[in-house]
Amino acid sequence: MAILNVNKTRNIEFLSRAGLFLTEDFLNQDLHAEILAEARLQSKERAKISRNSMSLIDDDFRKTSIVHISESKALLIKAELLSLKPTLESCFNVKLKGCQPPQILSYEVGDFFGIHIDNAGKAPDAADFLKERRVSVVIFLNDQVETPQANSYMGGTLTFYKLIKNDPRWDAFGFPLMGKANLLVAFPSDVLHEVKTVTYGERFTMVTWFV
């Protein structure tokens, strides 16, 4: 699919206008550094996808790992994320109960996540935890760069689809968001998105879903 080529700064502006919520420097600096350090050290397991009420690994659709983080860090992270609830409620005009346990995701070279929505849409046999997702949140933990640099990654662009409603001419266009350490993006969980293949380094994100 075609990807619109827009510069990094303007893209934040553009995606905000298209209805996404973006905020820079979301986590306090110490917590951000601690999470990233922990993400690089801890063990990981391959992330699964849900299909026909089954949870399975499908390398053709998603190659991502979930990092095991300490219980204490998970609690701190959740508290930070919950502080965002009122803002997300007014931004997306929904009443939210809370958020699902945050996950730290790692994408090594060759990893990606194909085009999907986070809340299973109208699939009748989907698990309840998927159906109840209202607002998805992604926090980038390290920088996406254009030439190799330590602690950063290349490729792995988070790309959104069908942001321009009621005009099918735009349906094939992907709207990219370059990763930037501590940038947070929130979007309705029925927005189509994907993570392109990582081509250098290791990409870390933290994700949760408000319900």
Ligand SMILES: O=C(O)CCC(=O)C(=O)O
């Ligand atoms: O890692 C990302 O940027 C997004 C991950 C994602 O789309 C998901 O976990 O549903």
Ligand SMILES: [Fe+2]
């Ligand atoms: Fe997603």
